[in-house]
Amino acid sequence: MTAMTDRSNGATVPRRRSAGAGRTAAAPAINGGWWKTLKLSTAMFLAVFALIALQLTFGRDPMLGTGRAGKEAERATVHHKLIVLRKVIIETQPAAPPAAPAGSGGTSVSQYSGTSAAAPAAAPTPMPAPAPAPTTSAS
Amino acid sequence: MKSIEIVVDPSQHVWWLASRASGVVALVLLTASVIIGLSIGGRFAQHVPKRLRPAMRAEPRLLTRAHEQTAVAALIAIGLHGVTLLGDGWLHPSPADIAVPLMIDYRPLFTGLGIVGGYILLALGLSYYFRQRIGIARWKRVHRFVIAGWAMSVLHTIGAGTDAAEGWLLWPVAVSSAVIALLYVARIAEVGINRRMPVAPSPPVAPSQQVAPSQQVAGTASD
Numbered sequence: 001m002t003a004m005t006d007r008s009n010g011a012t013v014p015r016r017r018s019a020g021a022g023r024t025a026a027a028p029a030i031n032g033g034w035w036k037t038l039k040l041s042t043a044m045f046l047a048v049f050a051l052i053a054l055q056l057t058f059g060r061d062p063m064l065g066t067g068r069a070g071k072e073a074e075r076a077t078v079h080h081k082l083i084v085l086r087k088v089i090i091e092t093q094p095a096a097p098p099a100a101p102a103g104s105g106g107t108s109v110s111q112y113s114g115t116s117a118a119a120p121a122a123a124p125t126p127m128p129a130p131a132p133a134p135t136t137s138a139s
Numbered sequence: 140m141k142s143i144e145i146v147v148d149p150s151q152h153v154w155w156l157a158s159r160a161s162g163v164v165a166l167v168l169l170t171a172s173v174i175i176g177l178s179i180g181g182r183f184a185q186h187v188p189k190r191l192r193p194a195m196r197a198e199p200r201l202l203t204r205a206h207e208q209t210a211v212a213a214l215i216a217i218g219l220h221g222v223t224l225l226g227d228g229w230l231h232p233s234p235a236d237i238a239v240p241l242m243i244d245y246r247p248l249f250t251g252l253g254i255v256g257g258y259i260l261l262a263l264g265l266s267y268y269f270r271q272r273i274g275i276a277r278w279k280r281v282h283r284f285v286i287a288g289w290a291m292s293v294l295h296t297i298g299a300g301t302d303a304a305e306g307w308l309l310w311p312v313a314v315s316s317a318v319i320a321l322l323y324v325a326r327i328a329e330v331g332i333n334r335r336m337p338v339a340p341s342p343p344v345a346p347s348q349q350v351a352p353s354q355q356v357a358g359t360a361s362d
Binding site: 033034036037038041044045046048049051052053054056057 | 148149152156157159160161163164167168204205208209211212215216302307
């Protein structure tokens with residue numbers, strides 16, 4: 001409650017509370033400073049968050065490829081390894097099982113195809129040796 | 140094997156990104172608070188730049204308030220840094236992992252330094268509000284050890300921080316660390332000089348022979 005002072009003409013004028021009345025003149029500055037700090041901190045947080053999110057999105061994050069940077073990174077890396085491994089397996093495995101020599105009987109052929117007439121010449125693998133001509137079993 | 144550039148969806152790593160961002164903000168605020176704190180009092184306060192003098196006259200405790208506000212904001216950011224780690228889908232830390240030093244498997248030494256440093260900052264920072272009960276002189280002696288908490292935070296950043304090797308973080312950390320080291324050494328030296336040479340009451344000097352306080356200071360870091 002503010003005190004009232006009397007003017008010489010009898011009019012009363014509310015007296016402003018002094019700083020020594022238990023409330024410092026710097027009180028608004030305290031609140032303003034806290035708000036400024038909060039806003040600045042929030043702005044910094046959002047800026048850094050955006051920066052490292054972009055860094056991660058465009059493949060510049062220091063943790064990429066280490067397995068730390070998410071399951072996508074791990075899956076992609078493992079997938080890539082599987083692709084390479086499959087390629088290695090295909091290129092290094094024997095092209096085709098060796099063809100049965102002529103006269104040895106068609107039983108070996110029949111084991112695969114069930115008929116003596118089936119010839120391994122239909123196999124897609126390139127073989128330097130010519131495919132044996134289908135022969136009837138000579139037993 | 141040739142590495143392939145991977146495009147990662149950042150929305151899958153919000154907790155991890157939030158922890159990193161809050162850690163960076165905590166370090167920035169803490170560093171600013173320490174620099175302001177080292178500048179308060181002593182001979183540095185007499186060498187306020189001309190640009191700041193009107194603000195200092197209007198708000199004599201401007202630096203003190205800025206020191207307090209940045210320190211409290213840093214403590215909040217440190218808390219956020221730890222809590223957001225709980226949601227990290229890769230690290231999967233438990234509350235004990237982020238609260239107890241050396242419990243977590245990920246770089247336990249440097250992570251532990253960060254946890255201990257955080258506790259030091261929390262205790263010594265909040266002790267400001269209990270300084271009347273502690274005793275002002277005793278509180279001032281204890282508050283100086285906040286620098287240890289700051290140093291632990293820097294080591295935690297370098298040793299366990301994801302972005303420690305990034306230039307945008309490493310250079311500011313290096314420069315600010317050098318500034319803090321210089322300020323700290325200067326303050327220690329000043330305190331040592333004041334203790335060895337107590338000021339004796341000088342005889343009265345005629346007004347025409349009085350020298351301004353700023354001209355009495357020699358060899359300070361701020362000159």
